[in-house]
Amino acid sequence: MQTSYLSSIIKQFEYYKSLGDKVFNQLSIEELQKEFAEDSNSIAIIVKHLTGNMLSRWTHFLTEDGEKEWRQRDLEFEDTYTSKEVLVKDWNKGWNCLFDAITSLSETDLERIIYIRNQGHTVTEAINRQLAHYSYHIGQIVFLGKLVKGKNWKSLSIPKGDSSKYNAKKFSKEKGRRHFTDDL
Secondary structure: OHHHHHHHHHHHHHHHHHHHHHHHHHOOHHHHOOOOOOOOOOHHHHHHHHHHHHHHHHOOOOOOOOOOOOOOHHHHHOOOOOOHHHHHHHHHHHHHHHHHHHHOOOHHHOOOEEEEOOEEEEHHHHHHHHHHHHHHHHHHHHHHHHHHHHHHOOOOOOOOOOHHHHHHHHHOOOOOOOOHHHHO
């Protein structure tokens, strides 16, 4: 069970990262920085927040509190990106930190206790907490990207009106155990 948990959770994180990557591919830096209302977060700000969170949570994951003293969370909500390339580099830095930490785990690590702001979590609980946090924000990124692009948006899932065609393709395959991201 635990071995399948680790491989499954890695695929889940890869899936959510890929959604962000696909949004970035459709947008310019100006579109990434668009705020729809005063005090709302642009995609760029959400990326900055996610990167800060990932670096804090996953650096020395098993041995240090997940809220690092060096993290400046409030500054994550100020957009300082000067280019799309810098934003994507930051995004990848956060994800690389996460993947380095998770791929080094063994099934015996899953019940270890780690801390986030002095609150104890099993490693499994901490991973699940971060997956929920990141998917929440990546959903925001996708939604904002769709708002920015309007009718020029390229769907990241099953386009409207294509459910029957999508299902026919899926049901044409033999039943088998596979991860939903294997076909992406």
